[in-house]
Structure formats: C-alpha cells, structure tokens
Amino acid sequence: MAGASVMTGGRTAVPVLIASALAYVSLLPYPYIAGPVFHTIPVLRLVPLGIGLVLAVYLLAWKILDHNKEHALPLAAPLLGLFLVQTLGSIQSVDPGASLGKTAFYFVTGPVFFLAASVIDRRAARALLLAVAVLGLVSGLVSVIEVLTGSVPLFGHAYEANNPYVHYEGLVGRSFGLAGHPVFLGGFFVLALAAAFYAVRTAEGPVLKLFAFVGLAAGLVGLFLTFSRGAWAAVAVSAIVFYGRRLHVARAIAAAAVLVALIVGLSASSGRVWEVLKSRDPVSEYVGNADTAHRLRAFGLTARIMGDVPLLGAGTGNYRTLYNRYRDRADDSRQTYATPDNMYLAALAETGMAGLALLVFILMALYRLLSGDGLSEDALALAGSAAVAGFCVDIFFFDAFYVESLRVLFWSMAGCCVGQVCAAGGRSGQCQAL
Numbered sequence: 001m002a003g004a005s006v007m008t009g010g011r012t013a014v015p016v017l018i019a020s021a022l023a024y025v026s027l028l029p030y031p032y033i034a035g036p037v038f039h040t041i042p043v044l045r046l047v048p049l050g051i052g053l054v055l056a057v058y059l060l061a062w063k064i065l066d067h068n069k070e071h072a073l074p075l076a077a078p079l080l081g082l083f084l085v086q087t088l089g090s091i092q093s094v095d096p097g098a099s100l101g102k103t104a105f106y107f108v109t110g111p112v113f114f115l116a117a118s119v120i121d122r123r124a125a126r127a128l129l130l131a132v133a134v135l136g137l138v139s140g141l142v143s144v145i146e147v148l149t150g151s152v153p154l155f156g157h158a159y160e161a162n163n164p165y166v167h168y169e170g171l172v173g174r175s176f177g178l179a180g181h182p183v184f185l186g187g188f189f190v191l192a193l194a195a196a197f198y199a200v201r202t203a204e205g206p207v208l209k210l211f212a213f214v215g216l217a218a219g220l221v222g223l224f225l226t227f228s229r230g231a232w233a234a235v236a237v238s239a240i241v242f243y244g245r246r247l248h249v250a251r252a253i254a255a256a257a258v259l260v261a262l263i264v265g266l267s268a269s270s271g272r273v274w275e276v277l278k279s280r281d282p283v284s285e286y287v288g289n290a291d292t293a294h295r296l297r298a299f300g301l302t303a304r305i306m307g308d309v310p311l312l313g314a315g316t317g318n319y320r321t322l323y324n325r326y327r328d329r330a331d332d333s334r335q336t337y338a339t340p341d342n343m344y345l346a347a348l349a350e351t352g353m354a355g356l357a358l359l360v361f362i363l364m365a366l367y368r369l370l371s372g373d374g375l376s377e378d379a380l381a382l383a384g385s386a387a388v389a390g391f392c393v394d395i396f397f398f399d400a401f402y403v404e405s406l407r408v409l410f411w412s413m414a415g416c417c418v419g420q421v422c423a424a425g426g427r428s429g430q431c432q433a434l
Contacts, residue, residue, distance in 0.1 A: 014055065014116050015124035018412050019131055021051045021113070023382055025405035026135040026188065029155055029180035048408055052108035055116040064117075074118050074422045079111040086316050086351050093315025094322070102317040110407045117415025118422065122380070126202075127417035129383055132413060133199040133215050134194025140218030143175040143185070143225045150178060175225040180403060183398050186231025187406045189223040190390045191413060193235055197242045198383035230397025238390030241371075242382050290352040295397075298340030301326050302349045313352035322349075339402065343395035346402070363392050369418050386419025 024047055044415040059073070083103070090099030117128070145153045155178070171182055179185035196216040203212040223235055305314050314322055319339050339346050348356045370385035391400065391410055400406045 006133050014058065015120050015128060017051050017055060018113060018117055018120075018416075019128060021048050021408050022128070022131060023135065024048065025408050026132075026139065027178055029178055045404070048109045048404055052112045053089070054109060056112045059115055060110070061121075062105040072259075072422065073115050074418050075362060076115060076370070078358055078362050078365070079114070080226075080354060080364065083107050083111070083156045083349075084353045085312060085358060086173050087112050089156055089309070089312035089351050089355065090315040092309075092312065093318050095315070095318065099315035099317055106316065106401065106407065107246065109404055110401065110411045112368040112411075113408055114411035114415035114418075118419030120416055120419060122423075125420050126379060128416050129195045129198050129214040129380070132192055132195035132409065133212070134217040135275050136189065136196050137215035139178050139185070139188060139192065140215070140220075140222030142367060143177045143222035144218070146175050146177065147225050152178070154178060174227045175222065177222065179228070183230070184230030184403050184406065186223060187391075187394050187400045187403065188228065189219055189400070190231050190234045190238060190394045190410065191409050193219045193223065194242065194383050194387035194390060196300050196412070197239070198379055201242075201379045201382075218307060228397075230394050234394035237393050238386040241385035267290060295341050298342060299343050301343045302340060305349045306352070309352060311352045311354055313348070313350045313355055316350050319346055319349050339399040341398045343399045343401055346399045357394045363388065366414055366418060367392070369421055375421065376422075380420050384414060384421075387417075391417070 021234070038118060056428040063073070065221070085228070086103045086107075087100065090103050093099045106257055117125075120128075142153055174182040175185060176182060177188075179188050193216070196219050199210070199212040200216055203209040220235075223231060301323065305319075305322055308314075340349070344356065344359075347359050351359070366388045367385055370381045375381040375385075387410070394400060
C-alpha cells in the first residue's frame with residue numbers, strides 16, 4: 001500500500017521535477033555566466049544535482065516500499081554496474097577525492113534522471129518530449145537572432161570577452177546560443193530535433209502542425225549555424241532512424257534536396273556564413289594537419305593510458321590530469337586538453353575496458369529497446385530511438401556526457417521513451433530491474 005502511494009505521488013511530482021531541470025539546463029548557460037552573478041556559478045550548478053538527489057530519494061523509497069516487486073526499473077543493473085566500475089577506477093586513481101565526486105555527480109545528474117523518467121506515465125512522457133521540442137524552437141530562434149545581431153539575446157553578458165569560461169579561438173562566426181558553445185549547442189539540437197520529429201508526427205490540427213513545423217525549421221537552422229559537423233552527421237542519422245521506414249525513396253531524396261538547397265541558400269546569402277563554412281573543411285583540418293589535430297592524437301594518448309590501467313581506467317575526470325604525463329614527447333604544444341573530444345575514448349581512458357564495454361552495452365540496449373518489430377508505428381519509441389542513435393554518433397566527436405545540459409536531456413528523454421516501451425511489455429525481457 002505504501003509503495004503504491006509513493007508510486008502514485010511520484011508519477012505526479014517526477015515529471016514536474018524533470019521538466020524543471022530540462023528547462024533550467026536548456027535555457028540558462030550557467031557554466032558561462034559572467035558579470036555580477038559570476039560568483040554564483042557553483043550554486044547554479046548545484047540545481048540539477050539537487051533535483052537529481054530528490055529523484056534518487058524517491059526511487060530508493062519506492063523500491064524499498066514496493067515489496068511485491070511489481071514495477072521494474074529498466075537497465076538499472078547495467079547502469080549501477082557502470083557506476084560501480086567508475087567508482088572502483090576512481091578509488092585507485094591519482095586523485096581519488098575529485099574522481100569520486102565527479103562520478104557521483106555525473107550519476108545523479110544522468111542515470112538517475114533516466115530511472116526516474118522511466119516510471120512516469122505516457123501522457124507525462126509525451127508532454128516532456130513536446131517540452132523539449134519547444135525548447136528547441138526557442139534555442140533555434142535565439143541562434144538566428146545571434147547571427148543576425150552579433151549577440152545572444154538572452155544572458156548576453158555571459159559571452160563578454162573577459163569571461164574566462166568562454167573561449168572564442170577558432171569559433172568566430174559560429175552560434176554559441178544558450179548552450180554557451182557551438183559544439184554543446186549542436187549536441188542539444190541533436191536531441192531537440194528528435195523531439196521536433198515527434199511533435200510534427202503527432203501534432204493535431206492546422207495550428208499545432210504549423211507550430212511543430214516552425215519548431216523543426218528553427219531547430220534545423222540553429223543546428224546549421226553551429227557549424228558542428230558531428231551534430232550535422234548525428235541529425236542525419238537521427239532523421240533516417242525516425243523517417244526511414246515511412247518515407248518512400250523518392251520522397252526521401254526530395255526532402256534531402258530541399259535541405260541541401262536551404263543550407264546552400266543560407267550560405268550564399270551571407271558572406272559571414274560562407275566564410276565559416278569554408279573554414280570548417282575537415283580535409284584541411286585533419287588530413288593536412290594530422291600531427292597537430294588533438295582529436296587524432298587522443299587515440300595514441302588513450303592507448304598509453306590503457307597500457308597502465310586497462311581494466312578500470314585512470315578514474316573519472318583524470319584524462320586532463322594525465323595529459324602531460326602520457327602525451328607524445330615530440331609534441332611541443334603547450335595546450336592541455338581536458339578530454340579527447342570523443343566520449344568513447346574518454347570512457348576507455350577513464351573507466352577502462354570494463355567501463356567502455358558497459359557504456360556501449362547500455363547504449364545498444366537502449367536502441368534495441370526502442371526499435372524492432374512492433375514499434376515502427378509508435379511515435380514515442382521512434383523519437384527515443386532517433387535520439388539515441390543520433391547521440392551515439394555525436395558523442396564520437398565530443399564528450400557530451402560531461403556536459404550537464406546534454407546529460408540531463410539525453411537520460412531524461414531516453415528514460416521516458418524506454419519506460420513506455422517497457423510498460424507496454426514490448427521488451428520486457430531486456431527491462432532489467434533491481
């Protein structure tokens with residue numbers, strides 16, 4: 001009886017808490033705030049953590065009071081297994097205190113949101129996805145205004161030149177948006193556009209359909225203005241996953257042609273956009289400068305770290321700490337990189353083969369839960385699978401799980417979609433519980 005009461009109350013409060021966290025991390029670039037509120041950054045960063053702790057307490061109480069074990073938490077076992085591996089790796093790291101703190105912080109503001117979102121009902125899950133689509137619309141419009149006016153219309157003081165949290169080198173002309181960085185903004189649009197696909201698919205009535213299409217268009221333009229090639233590729237994969245089974249080949253080709261025309265038109269109409277687009281030539285950046293591109297050097301650096309700690313890795317957040325120790329002696333660059341800009345390499349270096357294997361297993365399990373026979377007409381499952389597939393591509397180009405806004409957004413979206421699939425019995429065999 002107590003477990004049922006906790007469950008009922010939680011299904012009302014949990015969606016509100018998650019929606020609040022999503023709005024907070026999507027609209028407030030808190031790691032980058034400068035000026036009179038600069039000293040409040042640590043407090044601002046604790047808001048998602050506070051919400052995550054409330055959700056964790058709810059989940060724990062629910063599981064303790066649910067004596068009949070009637071409700072399963074999907075993928076709880078592998079998620080806790082990954083947390084255990086990260087904890088063990090952090091204990092034996094060069095800086096155990098900091099690593100353990102980061103491990104706990106990332107778990108509470110990540111997988112805890114997934115587990116909490118998985119218990120909400122379908123109506124709340126639908127509302128959360130539509131809320132993300134609206135956030136994508138707002139962010140897209142902000143990016144357009146930023147490019148047209150040269151400044152971010154909201155929290156513009158956060159991007160002042162004297163703010164040590166903002167780095168403009170190599171990023172001039174690209175949209176920072178509300179995320180505070182073009183790459184982070186691109187990752188946000190990867191997820192927000194999956195929600196926009198869902199909104200377009202499920203909108204009823206001409207007004208809502210028009211609003212949904214405007215949101216999709218704003219998100220696509222905002223995505224383009226980030227000039228994040230990884231995000232572009234990720235959204236392409238996401239769109240294929242969502243629409244691939246429904247669009248006829250001819251319609252798919254026509255849609256692609258329209259999108260290319262839109263991008264070319266935007267580029268040709270703005271000298272600034274065209275110059276940035278030319279500067280993002282991957283051939284000259286990587287093939288011509290393979291010895292200096294830190295993304296490529298990261299493979300060798302990760303291999304050296306793995307040679308010393310192959311199973312559990314160097315501990316959460318220690319890639320930067322070990323960068324100078326393990327980098328190639330022939331590298332005379334003074335730059336120290338916090339991560340390899342590749343989440344898979346970061347996981348391999350910091351959590352070892354065990355951590356990477358668990359991470360890949362979880363991501364593959366998420367996609368399998370949300371796809372397959374019987375789910376091709378379920379818009380919620382399609383949106384979830386599109387978000388997961390796109391994000392799996394995007395994290396090959398940067399360490400998205402170390403960005404609070406993307407971590408909260410990804411795990412929340414995945415959780416609400418997976419929860420509905422498991423509740424319907426679509427993949428009960430893979431919905432592992434505590």
